[in-house]
Amino acid sequence: xxxxxxxxxxxxxxxxxxxxxxxxxxxxxxxxxxxxxxxxxxxxxxxxxxxxxxxxxxxxxxxxxxxxxxxxxxxxxxxxxxxxxxxxxxxxxxxxxxxxxxxxxxxxxxxxxxxxxxxxxxxxxx
Numbered sequence: 001x002x003x004x005x006x007x008x009x010x011x012x013x014x015x016x017x018x019x020x021x022x023x024x025x026x027x028x029x030x031x032x033x034x035x036x037x038x039x040x041x042x043x044x045x046x047x048x049x050x051x052x053x054x055x056x057x058x059x060x061x062x063x064x065x066x067x068x069x070x071x072x073x074x075x076x077x078x079x080x081x082x083x084x085x086x087x088x089x090x091x092x093x094x095x096x097x098x099x100x101x102x103x104x105x106x107x108x109x110x111x112x113x114x115x116x117x118x119x120x121x122x123x124x125x126x
Contacts, residue, residue, distance in 0.1 A: 007032030009082040014038045014065060014117050018053035021087035029057050038063040065113040071120045081124040086114055
């Protein structure tokens with residue numbers, strides 16, 4: 001199969017600071033895309049040394065995806081997007097997801113933020 005070329009394309013991967021999202025970010029970067037990844041920590045330096053996180057060659061943005069107002073006021077470092085990937089997700093262990101605070105955290109990141117992010121960046125995709 002011929003390799004895909006994303007040269008000149010702008011990609012935003014929500015949750016791309018680590019894990020599966022980070023792997024996808026590097027795949028797009030390696031195929032020529034300009035890739036922005038989001039995370040919850042204030043800066044890319046806060047991920048240094050973390051297993052599953054390699055931000056070399058990627059552009060990092062700290063975005064609070066669970067707060068619609070903060071997301072709306074996020075000053076995006078790009079004016080248009082070709083690809084938006086939502087790869088955000090959290091888990092709570094030791095049955096914490098069944099406590100109100102744990103439940104709310106999981107629902108805010110894994111469910112509610114998907115709509116917030118789609119609403120925020122859809123105009124850039126159009």
